[in-house]
Amino acid sequence: MSSLNNLLLPAVLFFALGCIARLIKSDLRFPPDLAKVLSIYLLMAIGLHGGHELAKADFVIALNSIMWALVLGFTLPIIGYLALLMTRKVNPMDAAAISAHYGSVSAGTFLTAIAYLDSAGVDYESYPLIMLAVMESPAIIVGLILAAKARQSMQADKNGLSPDGTGTVAANTDDNNGGFGGLMRDAFTNGSVVILIGSMIIGAISMPSGMEKLFPFIDDIFMGVLCLFLFEMGMVAARRLGDFRQVGWLLAAFGIVMPLVGGMVGVLVGHYILDFSVGGATLVAVLGASASYIAVPPAMRLAVPEANPSFYLTLSLGITFPFNVMVGIPLYHGVVQSLAT
Amino acid sequence: MVTLYPEKLINIITNDALEDKLVDSFKKYGASGYTILRARGAGSSGRQADMTGFDANILVKVIMPEERMQDLLDSLERKIHKGYHLTVFITDIEVMTPGKFDKTLN
Numbered sequence: 001m002s003s004l005n006n007l008l009l010p011a012v013l014f015f016a017l018g019c020i021a022r023l024i025k026s027d028l029r030f031p032p033d034l035a036k037v038l039s040i041y042l043l044m045a046i047g048l049h050g051g052h053e054l055a056k057a058d059f060v061i062a063l064n065s066i067m068w069a070l071v072l073g074f075t076l077p078i079i080g081y082l083a084l085l086m087t088r089k090v091n092p093m094d095a096a097a098i099s100a101h102y103g104s105v106s107a108g109t110f111l112t113a114i115a116y117l118d119s120a121g122v123d124y125e126s127y128p129l130i131m132l133a134v135m136e137s138p139a140i141i142v143g144l145i146l147a148a149k150a151r152q153s154m155q156a157d158k159n160g161l162s163p164d165g166t167g168t169v170a171a172n173t174d175d176n177n178g179g180f181g182g183l184m185r186d187a188f189t190n191g192s193v194v195i196l197i198g199s200m201i202i203g204a205i206s207m208p209s210g211m212e213k214l215f216p217f218i219d220d221i222f223m224g225v226l227c228l229f230l231f232e233m234g235m236v237a238a239r240r241l242g243d244f245r246q247v248g249w250l251l252a253a254f255g256i257v258m259p260l261v262g263g264m265v266g267v268l269v270g271h272y273i274l275d276f277s278v279g280g281a282t283l284v285a286v287l288g289a290s291a292s293y294i295a296v297p298p299a300m301r302l303a304v305p306e307a308n309p310s311f312y313l314t315l316s317l318g319i320t321f322p323f324n325v326m327v328g329i330p331l332y333h334g335v336v337q338s339l340a341t
Numbered sequence: 342m343v344t345l346y347p348e349k350l351i352n353i354i355t356n357d358a359l360e361d362k363l364v365d366s367f368k369k370y371g372a373s374g375y376t377i378l379r380a381r382g383a384g385s386s387g388r389q390a391d392m393t394g395f396d397a398n399i400l401v402k403v404i405m406p407e408e409r410m411q412d413l414l415d416s417l418e419r420k421i422h423k424g425y426h427l428t429v430f431i432t433d434i435e436v437m438t439p440g441k442f443d444k445t446l447n
Contacts, residue, residue, distance in 0.1 A: 032379070035395065236395075297396050298358035305424035309356075309386070313396065 011115050014227045015325055018234020019241075030232045038229040039294065042111055043195040045218040045225075050129035051203025052211055061274070062127060068269050069131035072288055073138030076262050077103030081146050083258065087250045090311060092150030097300040097307035100143025101316045102258050104292035105135045107192060108233055109324045111226055113286040116329050117279045118223075124279030128270075131287055133196040137187040139292075140299050144183055147304040183303050190295045233321070240318030247314050255291075255319030263289035263332045271339055278333070278340050285332035290324055291316035345435035348442060349410055353401040353417070354380060354428040356389075362420075363401055370413035371445040376402045386426050404434065404442050 021028045054062065080099030084090055090098065110132050117124050203211065244252060266288025270281030293316045300307060353363065360377065367375050380400040381389055389398040405413065414429075421427050436442070 294395055298356075301356050301358040301396075302362065305420075305426070307424075309396070 009112075009115055009119055011112055011223065011226045011230045012325055015112075015230040015234040015237075015322070018231045018236075019238040019322070020234075022235045022238035028235070030235070035229060035232045035236070038225055038232070039107065039192075040195060041225055042222075042229060043107060043192055044199045045222050046107075046111060046114070046129065047133075047196045047199025048203035048211070048214060048218050050126045051200035052206075053126035054130065054200065055204040057126060061125075062130060065127040065131050065274060066134050068274060069134035069287070070138055072131075072265065072269060073103055073135045074142055075103075076265065076288065077139045077142040077146070079261065079265075080254075080258055083261075084254060087254060089248060089250050092154070093147055093304060093306040094308055094311050096143050096146035096150055097304045098254075098312045098315060099146065100139045100300060101291045101293070101296045101312050102262060102320075103135075103139025103142060104137075104296045105132055105287050106290035106292055106316075106321060106324070107132060107196075107294070108229065109290035109321060109329075110283065110286055112230065112325050113283055113329045115223060115226055116333070117282065120333075122279040122282070122333075123277060124283055125276050127274070127276070128280055128283035128287060129196075129200070131284065133193055133200065135287055136190055136193050136196075136292070136295050140187040140296060141184060143296070143300065144303050147307070151306070183299070186299060186302075190299075192295055230325070237317055237322050240314050241322075242318075243310050243314045244318065246310055247319075251311065251315065252319055255315040256323050259289035259291065259320050259324055259328055263328060264335070267332060267335055267339070271336055278336050281336040281340075282329070282333040285336065286324065286329060289320075289328050289332065291320040293317040293321060343437060345437060346439040347407075348404050348434050348436050348439065349407045350432045350434045351403040351405060351410060351413065352430050352432065353403075354382075354384075355399060355401070355426060357397050357399045359425060359427075360399060360401075366413060366416045366420075367403060368446045370416055371409055372403045372405055372413060373442045373444050373446065374404070378402075384428065404436065406439075406442060 077099040080102040081095050084095035084098055085092065110128075114124075263285045266285035267281060269288070270276045270284025274280070274284065276284060293313065296316075297309065297313060300312060301309060355363070357379075364375065378400045380398045382398070383389065403413070410431075414431075417427060417429050421429075
């Protein structure tokens, strides 16, 4: 399937419609919180569906997938961080916060990839779904460690410049950034992780007859809900793209190059190491390529307040997400396909 | 004629990711209660008009007697020094039931 065909998926077309609605300054507004409601549904449906399949899964492969998801989640942000520092356009704090987004994953992109594979009639394993759940959190932790190091060295510089100590703010227990333990807990008890893993367990242990009753809810209407979700996300992305000028060309280029790098690492892991089918390896590539815009921004706002939110939001939501949805997914699929034949 | 009593109203505009952190400070520094509203607008951090529920802004209101609010204001100032984006402004208000603002949150 060529990339043109990807653009003709209803879900992707609705994403484009959302972008256009913003660009022509339409008065179209979705009710507040609709995207949140839809994303809860989408995570729940995909979790139930995947859990149902995973009940029949091979334990060793599942464990192996989890391990490689952790490797991806811990490695990608470090690659991103070093690349960002090389651009010399952002300070280490911003680089840490941005790279945390790129090591984490976007469920919206993953679901679009599922829609793409479904309509192309390509089969895929359900293991990438566990990887999706696992990969939400490690990058947040790496981002926090990188930010803590950057904070230390910046503080040292500052103290060197102003020995009177104006740079040091009185430490107070309630004002430390939540403590590392607290942030770790936040990273792993994140709402989307709870919905996804919880639904997977429910899908895996429920009686098959009970699950069958759910199929209209989790299967039949799934693509329609995804269209609605991407419709709104198109509007959100287009609004973010308006901040493009603040970000500058070099950083914008990072928003396209980084998913390509992550996608290729994902292809290698999915195809060569985990030995998945073309569909499964494509999904792993999408996991490597996608950048979070739901779970990571609030975590960074809380833990890395020094970083500029318009950098990471514009990059992940305004540039990388549209790029992956429209160009990336068919590209990664094409690469895996050419490797497989 | 109803008797009115002077109090201070602390207003904070910030991102909703900071809500829990602020509420912790309110408890720690003796606020008697708080009210949180969804907010949108624009300012030094650019436009905050996202009503999708992701990355939204909030307006937080706390009523306190002037003599008790200094500790809370200090903690807000420390947060601002750390880089958190908080817009804080304080207004004089008059209330009908001052007893409501004596009891601190658990």
